[in-house]
Amino acid sequence: MSQENVQVKLANRPVGEPKSSDFEVDRAPVPQPGDGEVLVRVEYISLDPAMRGWMNEGRSYIQPVGLGEVMRAGGVGRVERSNHPDFKEGDTVSGQTGAQQYAVLKGDELIKVDESVAPLPRYLGALGMPGMTAYFGLLDVGQPKAGDTVLVSGAAGAVGSTVGQIAKLKGCRAVGIAGGAEKCDYARQLGFDDVIDYKSENLFRRTKEACPDGVDVFFDNVGGQALEAALARLRLRARVVLCGAISQYNITERPTGPANYMSLLVNRARMEGFVVFDYKDRYAEAAREMAGWINDGKLQAREHIVEGLPDFHKHLMMLFRGENFGKLVLKVSDA
Amino acid sequence: MSQENVQVKLANRPVGEPKSSDFEVDRAPVPQPGDGEVLVRVEYISLDPAMRGWMNEGRSYIQPVGLGEVMRAGGVGRVERSNHPDFKEGDTVSGQTGAQQYAVLKGDELIKVDESVAPLPRYLGALGMPGMTAYFGLLDVGQPKAGDTVLVSGAAGAVGSTVGQIAKLKGCRAVGIAGGAEKCDYARQLGFDDVIDYKSENLFRRTKEACPDGVDVFFDNVGGQALEAALARLRLRARVVLCGAISQYNITERPTGPANYMSLLVNRARMEGFVVFDYKDRYAEAAREMAGWINDGKLQAREHIVEGLPDFHKHLMMLFRGENFGKLVLKVSDA
Numbered sequence: 001m002s003q004e005n006v007q008v009k010l011a012n013r014p015v016g017e018p019k020s021s022d023f024e025v026d027r028a029p030v031p032q033p034g035d036g037e038v039l040v041r042v043e044y045i046s047l048d049p050a051m052r053g054w055m056n057e058g059r060s061y062i063q064p065v066g067l068g069e070v071m072r073a074g075g076v077g078r079v080e081r082s083n084h085p086d087f088k089e090g091d092t093v094s095g096q097t098g099a100q101q102y103a104v105l106k107g108d109e110l111i112k113v114d115e116s117v118a119p120l121p122r123y124l125g126a127l128g129m130p131g132m133t134a135y136f137g138l139l140d141v142g143q144p145k146a147g148d149t150v151l152v153s154g155a156a157g158a159v160g161s162t163v164g165q166i167a168k169l170k171g172c173r174a175v176g177i178a179g180g181a182e183k184c185d186y187a188r189q190l191g192f193d194d195v196i197d198y199k200s201e202n203l204f205r206r207t208k209e210a211c212p213d214g215v216d217v218f219f220d221n222v223g224g225q226a227l228e229a230a231l232a233r234l235r236l237r238a239r240v241v242l243c244g245a246i247s248q249y250n251i252t253e254r255p256t257g258p259a260n261y262m263s264l265l266v267n268r269a270r271m272e273g274f275v276v277f278d279y280k281d282r283y284a285e286a287a288r289e290m291a292g293w294i295n296d297g298k299l300q301a302r303e304h305i306v307e308g309l310p311d312f313h314k315h316l317m318m319l320f321r322g323e324n325f326g327k328l329v330l331k332v333s334d335a
Numbered sequence: 336m337s338q339e340n341v342q343v344k345l346a347n348r349p350v351g352e353p354k355s356s357d358f359e360v361d362r363a364p365v366p367q368p369g370d371g372e373v374l375v376r377v378e379y380i381s382l383d384p385a386m387r388g389w390m391n392e393g394r395s396y397i398q399p400v401g402l403g404e405v406m407r408a409g410g411v412g413r414v415e416r417s418n419h420p421d422f423k424e425g426d427t428v429s430g431q432t433g434a435q436q437y438a439v440l441k442g443d444e445l446i447k448v449d450e451s452v453a454p455l456p457r458y459l460g461a462l463g464m465p466g467m468t469a470y471f472g473l474l475d476v477g478q479p480k481a482g483d484t485v486l487v488s489g490a491a492g493a494v495g496s497t498v499g500q501i502a503k504l505k506g507c508r509a510v511g512i513a514g515g516a517e518k519c520d521y522a523r524q525l526g527f528d529d530v531i532d533y534k535s536e537n538l539f540r541r542t543k544e545a546c547p548d549g550v551d552v553f554f555d556n557v558g559g560q561a562l563e564a565a566l567a568r569l570r571l572r573a574r575v576v577l578c579g580a581i582s583q584y585n586i587t588e589r590p591t592g593p594a595n596y597m598s599l600l601v602n603r604a605r606m607e608g609f610v611v612f613d614y615k616d617r618y619a620e621a622a623r624e625m626a627g628w629i630n631d632g633k634l635q636a637r638e639h640i641v642e643g644l645p646d647f648h649k650h651l652m653m654l655f656r657g658e659n660f661g662k663l664v665l666k667v668s669d670a
Contacts (some may be wrong), residue, residue, distance in 0.1 A: 061601045223597075242600045257592030262558075265577045265608030266396045273600030 005030045008099035008312040010065045014055055016252040017320065020313045023071065025233035031104045033083050033293050039104050042077040042097045044305075045125035047316050047328040049221075052093070052249040061275045070098040071312070074129055075332070076113060076120045077103070087112070094123045099312055101332055110226030111283075117291055125327030126294065126301035127287055133243060133276040134162035135183045137288045139170075141219040141274045142241045146171030149211050151230055155195060156183035161242060163219045165299050172217075175210045177203070177226050179322045185323070190300055203229045217241065223248045224256055231263040240264075250320055273303035302326030343434035343647040345400045345525045346571060349390055351587040352655065355648045357390070366439045368418045374439050376411040377432045381459040382651050382663040388582040399573045406434040409464055410667070411448060411455045416565065417593075422447070424549070429458045434647055436667055446618075452626055460493050460662030461629065461636035462592075462622055468611040469497035470621045474505075476609045477552040477576045481506030484546050484566055490530060491518035493662035494578060498554045500528045500634050509554075510545045512538070512561050521660070529606045536632030538564045552576065558583045559591055568597040575599075575606035585655055637661030650652055 004027045011024040033039045050128050054065050065072050075097030079087050084107030087093065095110040097103035113123045125131060137159075144150050150167035154160035155176025164174040168191045176187040176195040184195040194210040196203060207215075209230040214235035220227050223245030230240065248255045264271055279286075293299035304326040306315045318324045339362045346359040357657030361444075368374045387408050389400050400407050412423050419442030422428065430445040432438035448458040460466060465495040479485050485502035489495035490511025499509040503526045511530040512520040519530040529540060540549075542564040549570035555562050558580030565575065583590045599606055614621075628634035639661040641650045653659045 060600075061603075177530070228592075242597065244600075247598055248597070255594045255597075257563075257596050259590045259592040259593040261592050261596070261606070262577065262580055262583070262590075262608070264606060265579075265610070268396075268607075268609055268613065269605035270605050271599060272603075272605035273595070273597070274603055275600070280605065 003030065004028065005100055005102040006212075007070045007101070008309060009068055010055060010071050011067070013051075013057055013067070014250075017250045018052065018055065018313060018316065023313050025310045025312075030102045033081055033104050036084050037104050038079055038084050038087050038093070038110060039079045039081040039102060040073045040075075040077045040093055040095070040097060040110070042101055042332045044077070044121050045073040045075040045097065045099055045309075045330050045332055046128065046130075047073070047319060048129070049244055049246045049249060049319050051316065052320070062277070070077055070100050072096060073099045074124055075103065076123050076128075077332075092120060094128065095106075097163060098222060099309065100331075101309065102231045109162050118294065121303040121305060121327070121329040122294075122301055124329050125303050126162055126299065127290060129276055130158035130327055131162055131290050131301075132279060132283055132286055134159045134166060134219055134281045135290060136167050136241050137241050137274055138163045138217070140279070141272050142219060143240050144170055144172050144217050147173075148216035149173045149213060150219065151207070151215045151233075152192075152219045152221075153173045153177040153226040153230075153306055154244070154246065155187040156325065157194060157221060160219070161187065161190055161326075162219050162299070162301070165190055167217075168192075169293065169298060173223070175207075176186065177207075177222070177229075183322075186302075196225065204232060207233050210330055211286060214238070214297055219243060222246055222247070227258045227259055231258055231260045234267040234269045235261050236267050236269075238267055238269040240269065242271060242273040246320065249288070303329050305329050307329055307331040338365065339363065340437040341644050342405045342436070343644060344403055345390060346402070348392055349387075349585075352585045352650065353387065353390065353648060359646050360645045360647075365437045368416055368439050372439050372441055373414055373419050373422050373428070373646050374416040374437060375410075375412045375428060375430070375445070376409045376415045377436055377438055377666050377667045379412070379456050380410040380432065380644075380665050380667055381435055381437050381461055381463065381465075382408070382654060382659075382665055383464070384579055384581045384584060384654050386651065387655070397612070399667075403467040407431060408434045409459055410438065411458050412438075412667075415617075417442075419477070420475060427455060430507065430546060433476050434644065434665075436644065443507075452606060453629065456638040456640060456662070456664040457629075457636055460478060461634065463514050464611055465493035465662055466497055466533055466612060466625050466636075467618055467621055469494045470625060471611060471614045471617070472576050472578050472609055473498045473501055473552070473554055476607050477554060477609055477615070478573050479505055479507050479552050482508075484508045484510060484548060485552045485554065486512070486546060486550045486568075487508045487554045487556075488512040488561040488565075489579070489581065490522040490527060491660065492556060495554070495635070496522065496525055496661075497636070500525055502526075502552075504628065504633060506653035510542075512557070512564075518657075518660065521637075531562065535562050539567060549573070554578060556581070557581055560666070562593045563595055566593055566595045569598050569602040569604045571602050571604075573602055573604040575604065577606060577608040581655065638664050640664050640666055642666040
């Protein structure tokens with residue numbers, strides 16, 4: 001066992017775009033598990049747009065990460081030592097490990113994952129939080145019916161690509177919004193009926209063209225213009241699922257609210273937010289169904305794996321620059 | 336019977352605030368009812384913020400008023416001549432009469448109203464569209480539970496004052512937002528637990544103070560800052576009922592969307608629009624319950640009656656300047 005635990009801590013609360021100096025890399029002794037606890041050697045952590053929100057002070061759906069604390073992150077890894085009856089050395093597990101090489105967690109904070117069903121990074125993607133987010137956000141909040149048009153922003157991302165594929169599985173027309181030809185091609189390969197390239201096309205005109213009957217469900221990961229383009233095309237009793245607003249996370253001026261929000265009134269539509277953690281009692285149900293789809297070849301997943309915990313900041317920024325292609329996962333162990 | 340029918344027609348589509356020249360006063364012969372039709376002598380018409388939207392071209396929840404057409408308006412009056420078996424001369428009725436002295440409507444477009452239960456103008460207020468709007472918007476869309484905090488903008492208006500009183504009848508805490516001391520006092524007399532004067536108080540600070548546990552239901556007639564102040568104080572699973580946005584109807588620059596709309600995500604809340612016309616199959620049910628409350632002294636209503644159809648524009652502008660006090664009703668007959 002390595003003698004030290006490399007950790008990434010939040011050093012400052014970022015203003016606008018996170019800077020390298022907002023994080024510090026620390027080295028601590030490897031912690032030892034107490035009663036009922038498990039020591040996990042972390043192999044991969046998830047890099048998520050939501051992390052940006054966790055760095056801010058103030059009321060949100062989850063406590064902010066404290067200054068000087070290890071940055072919060074979902075991770076998968078291997079049990080190194082267990083004082084909990086449900087886990088033994090070598091088990092593969094997922095949980096909120098944080099951005100570090102070793103984590104001590106309580107047994108009930110860990111879920112066993114099966115490497116023979118899917119490679120470990122997928123448990124941070126389609127079979128992890130992004131997958132659960134897509135599943136519950138689309139099906140529970142968006143409530144699509146067969147024949148509906150489902151529009152998805154961030155369509156090549158971890159959540160959006162899964163939303164589009166589930167929409168197709170449910171008999172909907174799926175239309176994506178993504179940035180750049182390569183991402184749009186990828187979304188088309190996944191089965192999206194049409195994909196709008198917001199970097200080279202007129203978002204409003206193309207949304208109208210791609211959704212000739214209007215939008216029944218808009219699943220929004222992006223905010224800003226994508227949200228306005230969707231609101232402009234809502235059908236009667238449409239549902240706007242608020243999952244994220246990555247276009248707004250790093251701006252320091254006043255964020256842009258959707259100027260045409262009264263389209264919700266005209267169309268008797270609703271816009272609703274959700275937080276995936278609220279569905280944790282149903283993760284197992286969803287993961288079972290998603291794994292079935294993946295094994296049957298009906299749901300494709302893709303991870304973008306980068307390596308090196310000390311470069312946490314550099315890797316994280318890929319998300320906000322749209323540089324990742326598939327679920328962004330950071331390989332930790334051999335750092 | 337008067338030999339002519341004074342009518343107010345839409346002459347131009349207003350840009351920003353409606354101008355006097357956007358309307359023209361015309362005099363036509365009194366129309367005669369055809370088979371199954373009824374001639375109504377209009378006594379009062381309703382002046383509503385929604386009229387501003389009806390003047391705009393383009394897709395909305397209802398067809399725009401055509402240029403040169405009589406301005407759409409709800410009205411109450413007396414049957415002058417009937418070719419429909421359900422109505423006889425002298426009956427008091429309400430319907431979409433338009434802004435004119437005489438209207439011909441089909442029998443099934445009219446509802447009989449009973450002057451012995453309430454004076455005619457009330458059938459354009461608490462027992463008319465504004466009352467129905469308050470009733471269905473609050474109870475069906477807002478779904479308040481006893482103990483909830485219900486915040487209402489435009490709290491001294493026809494809709495808002497009714498929303499607050501129904502909220503109290505349902506065991507909620509009712510907090511209003513209104514402009515000026517007199518309107519705030521009026522809302523307090525109606526039973527609002529607290530009222531915020533947006534003209535003289537800090538809306539954000541006072542909303543926090545008046546809703547210490549947060550807002551469960553926000554019923555919005557105003558938009559703009561009121562909406563942002565409410566979003567900033569939402570409780571978990573709150574409901575924002577979009578009824579109107581009078582602060583935004585006449586502006587010519589880009590309207591203001593709620594910059595903090597992501598509070599809907601953080602709080603797993605929803606914002607939903609509705610249109611009262613969708614509930615017409617249930618008007619009778621609601622009107623019965625509302626009339627009962629009025630007769631039992633549990634629901635107060637107030638009308639602000641102005642007179643003179645040719646001054647339609649001047650009276651209408653009172654709405655946008657916040658000059659009316661209670662439901663604004665225009666007396667027509669003796670013009």
